Amino acid sequence: MAKKSALVQGNQACAQGAIYAGCKFFGGYPITPSTEVAEEMSAMLPKVGGKFIQMEDEIGAIASVIGASLAGAKALTATSGPGFSLKQELIGYACIAEVPCVIINVMRGGPSTGMPTGPGQSDVMQARWGTHGDHAAIALVPQSIQEIFTETVRAFNLAEKYRMPVQVLFDEIVGHMRERIEYPEPGELEVIDREAPTAAPGEYKPYDASKGLVPPLAAFGAGHKFHVTGLNKAEDGFPTTKAELVAAEEVRQIQKVECEEARADIESNEEYMLEDADVVLWAYGSSARSARYAVNELRKEGIKAGLFRPITLWPFPVKRTAELAEQAKAIIVPEMNLGQMIYEVERVAQNKCIIDGVHRVDGDPLNPGQIMDKVKEVI
């Protein structure tokens, strides 16, 4: 039997992916170019018995999402530029309190109101370091409508599995673009549900990491009485200022994402024509679409170009990027910003090859010609 398919917009596919993943709560605040995610969720959630709420601002939106998640629901919020800035404090709260949730950021230009209707990729560093304090980050960067669907599902899985906020960043181009999508059957994509604690009521410790770096999270109302706070805390969830406990908890919260095993599980990349590549285009999101086109064109001209496309942007693909820096003469980083991920690529490449960027922030997408010109200039 042929799979169900439809011509849908990226933002719609995102909402549909969330429902597929079992999302039961959306708290949001309208902002271009992400609004369609909220609109779609407002229509779909009641049908599956879920709850949609338009909050009074983006801070309230993510607050409601964290509350919903603690009450046991898979929960989502979606926003863009200014709204993403407003959410930062509580993204940090979800990090330290270890509350699963998914944050969609359909990127536009900035800073401030910037260019609401134009695409951008200028929030990628904010996704890593936007909230204050040391913390781990997971950010996924799909490039197509189909991938927005599957990566949204994966974002929920990672949020539940690693007990933390997971961000999905795409931009206005794919957010508003229509493409045909084939819907996976129920059960076809893995859907991970939250692991419930096995501790007896009264004995549950929400941050007891003795059985693994990610302690199970109970839902409020499911029989355990426990405390959740944004203060540094001990394994029982209550605030502590004991130096050794504070440090150990902070380290664990980063380790749970950055240890080798977790990285292998979370990282996801696409590689195209890299085997013999002299020039690597290191590109993500919609810029990678232009980069791929450029690879094909450059190959026709006899230039050995290839594409490395991180689908998981954070944690950063350190190992593969370092290997490519050894292999290639140059790594070119096209981004719809004035240079953000390029600094991370430079840091990891350690002067093993030429690193250069192609930038665009005028509201138009990066086109393959621009990228090809840069490649020819560099080699």
Place this chain on the structure above:
Amino acid sequence: MSGARIEVIERNCKGCSICVEFCPKDVLEMDVFVVKVVRPEDCIKCMQCELLCPDFAIKVHDE
């Protein structure tokens, strides 16, 4: 009237003297930093001290 046993939980008492001031019968006095029960026989069990103590430090029991 009495039959009250007034218990002071010294560990919790912060010596704010609220109980002393609002006791209508002057049953209590401050002893430097903690409260002391000096005239338990005058207690009318109005419970003001227990209700107003911010620190869960004084209890009025029926004897």
Place this chain on the structure above:
Amino acid sequence: MAYDYEKSIRPGKLPHIWCPGCGHGIVMKGLIRAMDACELDREKTTIVSGIGCASRLPGYLDACTLHTAHGRAAAFATGVKLTNPEMNVICCGGDGDGTAIGGNHFIHACRRNINITYVIMNNYIYGMTGGQFSPCTPTGMKASTTPYGNPDPTFDISKLAIGAGATFVARTTAAHPREIDKLITQGIKHKGMSVIEVLDDCPTSYGRRNKFRSVIDMMKRLKKDAVPAKAAAKMTPEQLEGKFLTGVLYHETDKPEYTEQYDALIKRVQEGA
């Protein structure tokens, strides 16, 4: 006789962090008595707060407790309640937390008439950060950031809640302990957003600066200036000068409750109406 508060308090958590004479402890006792009076199952009760001295309250209580970020209690609580309408949800926090940084969430929770009970401890000051003025600091009074007297007009929290659409609004003070649990009990039993404003004292950050000789002075003032709403009806404006009203200030039962409305919406959508 002697009330058993201990069964509601997490073992080993007393003495609490509040200063000698701080009114927040009196409010916490009232809240415990009200929760007992309503026979709230603590496993099905979530107590949510923001940041501040008052917001430390939930950590002491043996229930599901959520100490959030400054000002955000009502928004977190909305997510909890909407997800699980069976849950008893109680918010608590300070005047600064609820009406300055959290003012927007506070008024919108009132507007939605979501079934949450919000106990707001109004000590007229930002206690935790050392006594900067809050939206509730009376004009002319001293705070660490109003060394020449507070130039700002003040919020009347109860009026704000009524204006924003809360359907049960009451006020009392830390000097009226029996009224605290009576009003919170009514608030918990009320279906809809209930706000109980409890005026209390911060001797450390407010009293000292404003020439109250002691917390006793402050408590006496709360007693003296409180006028029961019913009695006020028979008083002249001159007699009411400088006073505040206590008791139930607003009670309405016609306005639909938010989570019920949403459940009805789900039913309608699922039945394809």
